[in-house]
Amino acid sequence: MSQGEVILEARDLVKDFAGFLAVNHASFKVKRGTIHALIGPNGAGKTTLFNLLTKFLTPTQGQILFKGEDITALPPAEVARRGLVRSFQISAVFPHLSVLDNVRVALQRQRGGSFDFWRSRKVLEVYHDRAMQLIADVGLTQYANQPAVSLAYGRKRALELATTLALEPELMLLDEPMAGMAHEDIERIQELIRTASKGRTVLMVEHNLNVVASLSDTITVLTRGQILTEGDYKTVSANADVQQAYMGVGHG
C-alpha cells in the first residue's frame, strides 16, 4: 500500500433536496497518507458531501469507493467498521459519561461487538493506558474523570478528536475541527492532526485558511455543490475562479 494510492473516491455524487442540488455531480479522489482539505463558501455543500461520504445521507446518484470497494449501499456503522470514521460539526461527545469513558467506549470497538452482558466491565481495563495516552495527547489529562458535558467547547472538540483517533481510522473525516476553538487551542489541535495523520489519511472541512494552508497536501474547492478546482494551496489560491467564488464572498 504505497502513498499516492487512492483511498477514497467519489464518483459523480449528487444529492437532491427536493429540487435543490446540494451536491451536484461531484467527483474527487483522496490519496492515501495525505491531508486533504475540502473548502468552499458557506452553503457550498461541504457538510452534505461529508454526510454522503460517511453514509449519514444517501446519495441521489453516484458512487463512493473506499479502498477500491463500493460502499455506497453500506450502513453508516459498517462504513465506520471498515476504517472510515468521521467527526461532527456540532460537538459529538457522550455528555454524561466521563472523558475517560468517552474515549474508552471508542477503544472498546476493537473487541468487535460488545454484546457480552454477562461479563464484568473490568475486562475493559486493558484499554485504560491507551485511553489515558489519547487524553494526554489532546491535553485533557486533568479532566479525565469529569463528565464531558462540563468541558468548555474547545475541549469538547479535542475530546471528540481523541475519540475518533481511538478507532485508529485509516481515513479520518474531520468536519471543521477548529470551529469555535480559542486561538491557543488551534495550535495544539493543528499539531495533533499533523501527528495523527502519520500513517493515515485525513479529509477535513475547515474554514480557517491558515490551518488549511499549513496542514493540507491537497485542497478541493467546492461551490454550489460542484468541484471548482483542486490542487495544493499555492495552485488553488492563485486560481482566479477560487478568488472570485471563495474570497469574493468575504471570507479571509
Add this chain to the structure above:
Amino acid sequence: MTEIFGVPTQALFGQLLLGLINGSFYALLSLGLAVIFGMLNIINFTHGAQYMMGAFGAYLVGQYFGIGYWPSLIVAPLLVGLTGVIIERTMLKRLYHLDHLYGLLFTFGVALIIQGYFRYYYGSSGLPYPIPPSLAGGTRLTLFDQPIMFLPWYRAWVIFFSLAICITTWYLIERTSLGAKLRAATENPTIVRTFGVNVPLLITLTYGAGVGLAGLAGVLAAPIYQVSPLMGADLINVVFAVVVIGGMGSILGSVVTGFVLGLIEGLTKVFYPEASTTVVFVIMAIVLLVRPAGLFGKAATTTTGVESTSVGSGLDGGRVLNVVMAAMAVVLMAAPFVVYPQFLMKALCIAMFALSVNLLLGYAGLLSFGHAMFLGSAGYVSAHAAKVWGLTPELAILAGTATAAAMGVVVGAIAIRRQGIYFAMTTLAFAQMVYFLALQVPFTHGEDGIQAVPRGKMFGFIDLNNQLSMYYVVLAIFMFALLMVHRIIHSPFGEVLKSIRENEARAISLGYKTDRYKLMAFVLSTTICGLGGATKAIVFQLASLTDVTSGTSGEAVLMTLVGGLGTLLGPIVGAFVITGMETYLAEWGQWVTVIQGVVFVVCVMAFRRGLVGEIAYRTGKPL
C-alpha cells in the same frame, strides 16, 4: 335480504357506519394530539382524560344548570380547554427545556389525577346522556328500493360535524396567517419571537385548543357511549396506534388515518369479528416494518434520552453499591419476621418489573410504556403451565419468562424502529393489543383470570405452600434478577448502551450497530420483567387481567421515577413505596390513583432525580 360477499347488507352497512363513528373520534382525537405535538413537541397523555372531561362537562352542565346539548357543544370544550390553559401555564411550560419524555410523564400523571378523581365521585359505571330531541330518530336508507340500513340522525350528525371540525382545523393551520405563524413558531420559535409574535401565548392557546378538541369529541360521544370516567382511557390507547400509523407530520394525515382505520375496524367486525379489536395494532406493526416514520410522517428525529443520574466512572468503583446491596439482602432476609410476607413478595415481584423498565429507560434511554404486556403474559403462561399442564413451579416460571423473552424479540424488533415518544406510544399500543388478546383468548379466562394456581413443590422438595419457603424462593429469584441487572449495566455491553443513550448518532459513527444493542437491551429487559410476572403468578396463585393493563405499565415507570432513573436501586425503592401505598392505603379507593398521579407530577416537576438518585447525587456515589 340482500347480501354482499355473503354478508347481509344491513349488517355490512351498519358496521361501516359504526366504523365511521369510531373513525370520527379517532380523527378528532388524533387531530388534537397532532396539533399539540406540532407546537409543543409533547405527546399529550392527558388527552383521553380530557375527552372524558368533555363528556362529563356536557353531563354536569345539563344536570346542574339545565344547559342542553347544543350550548354544551360550545361550553364544555371551552371549559376543558380552559383547564388545559391553566395546566400549561402553571406547570407544563416549565418542562419545555427538558427531554420530551418528561412532558409525556407529566401528562400521564395528570391523566391519573383526573381519572382517579372522577372515578371517586362517579364510580366506574356509565351515566346516560340523552340524544338531543332535534336529532332523535333516523331514516331508512335504500338503494334501488332495497333497504340497506337504518341511519340514526345523531350518528349522521357526529360524522358530518367531526369532518367539518377536522377540515376547519386543517384550513386554519394550513391556509390562514394565524396558521402560518403557528407553523413558523413550530419550526423555529426563537426567530418567530424576534418578529414580535408572542410565542409562549401561541403555545398556550394551541394546547388549550388541542385539549378543547378532545373535550368536543367527548361531548359528541356522550349520547352514543355512556359517560364514564374511563371512557377515554381505553380509547386513547387505540388513538396512539392511529397516531403511530399516520405519523405526526401532517394534520390531514392524522384525520385521514383516523377515518380509514375506523372503517377498517368496522369491516373487520363484519368479516372476522375476533380480530376487530386488534386489527389497528396489527396494521401498526406492519406500517412500522414497512414505513417506520408512519404513512404521513416525517423522518423521526433522534432525541437524547432522559437525564439520568450516572455518577462516578471508575471501572471498579461502586464498592458502596455492593455494600448497600449486601445490607439490603440481609434486611430482606429478616423482613418476613417483621412485615407481612405477602406484601414483601408482591413488592419484590413488582420490583423486578420496575428494574426491567429502568434497565431500558435509565440505561438505554428507551421509555417503554407497555411493559405490562410482558409481566402479564409471563404470569398467564406460568399460571397455565402450573395449573393446566401440571408443571413444577420452577418450570412454570421458566416457561413464563421464556414467553416474555420471545415476545420481547418480536415487539422489540418492531418498536426500536421508532425513537423517543414514538417508541413509548408503540410499546403502549402493543400492550393494548395484548390486553385485548388476553380478554379474548380462552386460556386466560377473560375477566376472571387464571385462579387457584397451585404453588407446588420447587425442585420437588421445597413446599411452596409454606409461606416462608415461598418468600425465600421469591427473594432468591429477586436477588438473581438484581445481580443480573447489576452485571448488565456494568458489562462491556452496558458501556455501549450508555453511550447510545447519551448520543446515538455518535455511537453509530464509532461503528456500533445501535439497533442491535437496543434490541438486546429490550429482550434482556422483557426477560427480567417476565421473571417477575411469572413468579408473581405462582406466589399469588393468580394471573389476572390487571397485570396487562396500561395502568400497570405506567406504575412501573412511576416507581422508576420515584426511586431514581438510571440508578440500580431506585426502582426497588420505588416499587416498595408504590406497592406500600397501594396495600396500606387500599381503603382510600380511588384516591390512591389520584395520589399516584400527584406523585408523578411532583417527581417530574421538582424531583427528577428520585429518592435514590438524590442520595447518589449528594454523596457522589453510584447507587
